[in-house]
Amino acid sequence: xxxxxxxxxxxxxxxxxxxxxxxxxxxxxxxxxxxxxxxxxxxxxxxxxxxxxxxxxxxxxxxxxxxxxxxxxxxxxxxxxxxxxxxxxxxxxxxxxxxxxxxxxxxxxxxxxxxxxxxxxxxxxxxxxxxxxxxxxxxxxxxxxxxxxxxxxxxxxxxxxxxxxxxxxxxxxxxxxxxxxxxxxxxxxxxxxxxxxxxxxxxxxxxxxxxxxxxxxxxxxxxxxxxxxxxxxxxxxxxxx
Numbered sequence: 001x002x003x004x005x006x007x008x009x010x011x012x013x014x015x016x017x018x019x020x021x022x023x024x025x026x027x028x029x030x031x032x033x034x035x036x037x038x039x040x041x042x043x044x045x046x047x048x049x050x051x052x053x054x055x056x057x058x059x060x061x062x063x064x065x066x067x068x069x070x071x072x073x074x075x076x077x078x079x080x081x082x083x084x085x086x087x088x089x090x091x092x093x094x095x096x097x098x099x100x101x102x103x104x105x106x107x108x109x110x111x112x113x114x115x116x117x118x119x120x121x122x123x124x125x126x127x128x129x130x131x132x133x134x135x136x137x138x139x140x141x142x143x144x145x146x147x148x149x150x151x152x153x154x155x156x157x158x159x160x161x162x163x164x165x166x167x168x169x170x171x172x173x174x175x176x177x178x179x180x181x182x183x184x185x186x187x188x189x190x191x192x193x194x195x196x197x198x199x200x201x202x203x204x205x206x207x208x209x210x211x212x213x214x215x216x217x218x219x220x221x222x223x224x225x226x227x228x229x230x231x232x233x234x235x236x237x238x239x240x241x
Contacts, residue, residue, distance in 0.1 A: 015075040025116040029064045041067040065109045090180040122232040125178025129170045131224045146190035174228040
């Protein structure tokens, strides 16, 4: 799988995606941006949802993310942004209508930054986390992580534990978003982190009972972001082997 990272500042109007390509787009709220302009790029249901957010920053984040999503999907599908048929599938995961079912996407945002993963014929999950101080790491690790993941923290300093926690959390959340579970399934999946920076899915409780293996990649994004993407890959070894 060829993974291509791009910045939405390129403002594309025509995009193509190969069968063995995975595109990751990143963007943030532009300077001097007015939320009213973004609202014009949303359908009525999305505008209503935005208005229900009480906190202005949360509302702005939703509008920036959804407007950018519509713009990029429109460039791939070659239809107007307001006509991109976004529906909600398993467990409320956003997806394209059946007519464009070959296209799969997942969206993540964190404190003003947005990431979008797009692929064909495979489920996909993406997670973006700002690097920050996490409190009560030992208790969180014990509650949400599995034995192989817990072992990663042996002998680490507090600073190293913080970074390790965010890396494991981001990878697991990307995987769980891919299967439509969200963070409620953190303890039901287990990842093996290799010394060569590989990440293997050792155990996964997929509610859709699809026996495809998953691949995961993680990236450090400047200046202070962690990004992880997970996708189904029928060409790799079966989970747990």
